[in-house]
Amino acid sequence: MIGLTPLSIQTTYPKVQIDRQLPRVTIDQYQCFAEAGLKNAKDFTADSVSYAYSKAAEGIDTIVSEGNAMGAIETGNFNIITDTAFDSGLGQKEFNVDIIPKSRPKIEVEGHLNIEYEMGKVNFYKESMLEQKYKTTMGGLVDVKL
Structure with a gap:
């Protein structure tokens, strides 16, 4: 059996907000x-x-x-x-x-497009096999750092 290294993943999802007003063209001739x-x-x-x-x-x-x-x-x-x-x-x-x-002629254009965004994040934390072994056998009471 191959020992898998446990991963801890924290994810923050990206957010996008779009505010728009369709363009309106006025031509006065x-x-x-x-x-x-x-x-x-x-x-x-x-x-x-x-x-x-x-x-x-x-x-x-x-x-x-x-x-x-x-x-x-x-x-x-x-x-x-x-x-x-x-x-x-x-x-x-x-x-x-x-x-x-x-x-x-007088030409006027009205309208706008605003895009606000927040980048998402993905954090990976890798625990070593030795840390994982001691946590499971000792009940997580021992702090072992390699």
Whole structure:
């Protein structure tokens, strides 16, 4: 019979705690669409009102300047009516090429992952055969160290 060496094993199990919130991505493209002319009703109304005020002011300014020019006909400018008609009929148009959108969309990412862990332990204690023999025969009363 082969003598087996007794082992004493102490085990501490590992612990893992996982806390997570799934990612949530929010993309706000409002500014990009607004630059392309696609606005909500409130902003579209506000822009239309400011555009109408500016065009009304330009129209009043044009009428006043043309009236003042016609009122000053006694200065000798007899072609004022033809000049006014020519300027009104052949207005210059401006063309521009632009790239939109100029701003980037706002991207927000929410979520987290937290992992907390505690390592486990395994401790082995080996008793010699002589210690084991004396413990069993003497009833464990004798402390024998080799």
